[in-house]
Amino acid sequence: MNRFTGFVKKEFLHIIRDVRSMLILFGIPVVQILLFGYVLSNEIRNANIAILDHSRDEITAQISQKLIASGYFRLKANLNSADQIEPLLKSGKVRQVIIFEPDFEKNLVRENKAHVQIIADASDPNTANMLVSYSRAIISDYFLESAETTSLPLQIDQEVRMLYNEELKGVFMFVPGTMALILMLLSAMMTSISIAREKELGTMEVLLVSPLRPVQIVLGKVTPYIGMAFINAVVIIALGVFVFGMPVLGSLTLLMAESLLFICMALSLGILISTKAKSQQVAMFISMFAFLLPTMLLSGFIFPVKNMPLLLQWISHVIPAKYYITIIKNIMLKGTGFLFVWKETLIIAAMMIAFIIASVRMFKVRLE
Amino acid sequence: MRTILFLLQKEFIQIFRDKTMLPMIILVPILQMLILVNAATFELKNISMVVVNQDMSATSRELISGFEGSKFFDLQYEFSVDKAHESLLDNTADVILVIPADFERDLIREKSASVQILINAIDGMAAGLINVYTGNFINDFRQDLLIEWMNIKPALRLFPLK
Numbered sequence: 379m380n381r382f383t384g385f386v387k388k389e390f391l392h393i394i395r396d397v398r399s400m401l402i403l404f405g406i407p408v409v410q411i412l413l414f415g416y417v418l419s420n421e422i423r424n425a426n427i428a429i430l431d432h433s434r435d436e437i438t439a440q441i442s443q444k445l446i447a448s449g450y451f452r453l454k455a456n457l458n459s460a461d462q463i464e465p466l467l468k469s470g471k472v473r474q475v476i477i478f479e480p481d482f483e484k485n486l487v488r489e490n491k492a493h494v495q496i497i498a499d500a501s502d503p504n505t506a507n508m509l510v511s512y513s514r515a516i517i518s519d520y521f522l523e524s525a526e527t528t529s530l531p532l533q534i535d536q537e538v539r540m541l542y543n544e545e546l547k548g549v550f551m552f553v554p555g556t557m558a559l560i561l562m563l564l565s566a567m568m569t570s571i572s573i574a575r576e577k578e579l580g581t582m583e584v585l586l587v588s589p590l591r592p593v594q595i596v597l598g599k600v601t602p603y604i605g606m607a608f609i610n611a612v613v614i615i616a617l618g619v620f621v622f623g624m625p626v627l628g629s630l631t632l633l634m635a636e637s638l639l640f641i642c643m644a645l646s647l648g649i650l651i652s653t654k655a656k657s658q659q660v661a662m663f664i665s666m667f668a669f670l671l672p673t674m675l676l677s678g679f680i681f682p683v684k685n686m687p688l689l690l691q692w693i694s695h696v697i698p699a700k701y702y703i704t705i706i707k708n709i710m711l712k713g714t715g716f717l718f719v720w721k722e723t724l725i726i727a728a729m730m731i732a733f734i735i736a737s738v739r740m741f742k743v744r745l746e
Numbered sequence: 747m748r749t750i751l752f753l754l755q756k757e758f759i760q761i762f763r764d765k766t767m768l769p770m771i772i773l774v775p776i777l778q779m780l781i782l783v784n785a786a787t788f789e790l791k792n793i794s795m796v797v798v799n800q801d802m803s804a805t806s807r808e809l810i811s812g813f814e815g816s817k818f819f820d821l822q823y824e825f826s827v828d829k830a831h832e833s834l835l836d837n838t839a840d841v842i843l844v845i846p847a848d849f850e851r852d853l854i855r856e857k858s859a860s861v862q863i864l865i866n867a868i869d870g871m872a873a874g875l876i877n878v879y880t881g882n883f884i885n886d887f888r889q890d891l892l893i894e895w896m897n898i899k900p901a902l903r904l905f906p907l908k
Contacts, residue, residue: 504787504788504789507788507789508788508871508874508875511875511878512874512878514878514882515878515881515882518882518885522885531857531858531892531896532853532857532858532888532891532892532895532896533857533858533859533888534853534858534859534860534861534884534885534887534888535858535859535860535861536860536861536863536880536881536884537860537861537862537863538863538865538877538881539862539863539864539865540865540867540870540873540877541834541864541865541866541867542866542867542868543867543868543870543873544867545870546867546870546871546873546874547870548870548871550868550870551868551869551870655766656766659767660766660767663767663770664770667770667774671778671781672781675781675782675785675786676781676785680786681785681786681787681788682788682790682869682872684791684792684794685787685788685789685790685791685792686784686785686787687784690781690784690785704837707868708835708836708837711868712835712868714835714836718835718836
């Protein structure tokens with residue numbers, strides 16, 4: 379046991395003395411969470427639009443007013459002719475153009491219908507979709523509120539409640555996702571690299587012939603990272619709570635315990651990779667490809683998994699971060715207890731055990 | 747100049763000999779492309795909606811059948827709000843539609859009624875879209891009722907321009 383603590387101490391010193399390792403361990407998570415929190419927000423606010431009003435009557439003025447007052451749009455230009463639309467959209471200065479037909483009010487009164495055209499820059503289809511839906515909702519809202527309809531009978535009042543995130547903040551999506559991403563990347567990448575480094579430098583041979591048993595070597599490699607990743611988890615949660623105002627409605631102890639479990643799972647995955655990788659470069663590449671992309675795309679971090687093709691949905695079931703993100707959201711935002719996350723916890727634990735068994739099988743005591 | 751050529755040759759041989767890196771260099775971008783194109787979408791196609799219909803009248807059923815016919819909504823049914831709430835908590839539903847008892851009676855007698863819409867808003871953007879979709883459906887339903895029951899054609903109605 380004394381040998382083991384000595385080994386762990388050596389590993390600790392390795393990490394702490396290396397400025398670059400320390401930067402990766404503690405600098406990147408903080409920068410990343412701040413960047414994601416402030417920059418990567420997909421809320422729509424003040425999108426630039428232009429209005430081409432052929433009619434210029436009272437109703438079109440009121441609708442325009444209502445669109446701009448909504449806070450989603452900012453009026454960039456009032457156009458005079460249809461020729462101006464295309465250059466303006468091409469220049470990228472506006473995301474959307476709204477066109478009212480000539481004699482809008484007159485048509486509305488006489489024929490009971492009038493036309494509005496919405497042209498959106500769909501080179502970013504997601505944003506365009508949102509902008510068009512918002513504009514349509516605002517315009518139909520105008521008609522619903524206008525005197526003529528409210529006086530009609532058969533009102534259906536919709537009491538809408540936005541649960542768990544009343545202000546619809548984007549951060550509530552990004553903090554759990556970033557946390558999973560960082561813990562996954564750091565834990566798995568750092569361990570796999572540190573074991574691969576010993577192989578690359580040839581010092582693995584020295585370790586293998588030393589009185590330390592293989593299990594002790596691997597555990598010794600991993601132990602410092604458990605501590606560091608745990609500190610990271612605490613830092614990220616603190617940033618989420620104090621900088622971005624996220625609540626922790628559920629039990630903090632449960633949250634930390636789940637994080638610890640996730641970290642251990644990521645570390646055993648790192649060990650598994652290092653049994654395969656012969657050099658740091660390969661270890662790095664595998665961890666980047668196996669973790670970064672799937673964790674970003676298929677875990678429900680940014681894009682909802684439900685709307686992807688079936689094949690990708692199946693793949694998403696083996697992405698550990700998916701379960702961890704669900705757990706964090708449930709505990710932090712919904713305030714649920716263990717009863718609502720036991721399935722996910724069990725899956726992560728099972729993954730961890732599978733990775734450990736696989737790496738024990740593949741760990742070679744001899745070097746080729 | 748020739749030295750560079752030899753160096754190049756050496757580098758190429760090294761890359762092609764490396765049996766782990768070579769497939770990665772080629773496969774990774776292809777896989778990345780395939781996954782990204784299909785995964786990166788905010789579109790909402792399958793909104794899981796739990797309907798709590800406490801009214802059980804012809805009108806409320808008609809309202810629900812509108813949602814049923816839509817390709818945007820996957821419907822489940824619950825009898826109690828608490829049970830429905832649970833499905834929001836364990837992520838099996840995105841939105842709950844509660845039609846209170848006396849929905850039809852209120853519509854007939856008082857000419858107005860209310861429904862409750864509870865949305866899981868952790869993904870704020872999706873929640874905004876769900877709200878818009880649901881709202882449009884209910885408004886359409888009301889317009890149909892106006893025509894059906896009172897034979898009133900709402901003077902102002904929106905038509906999407908094709």
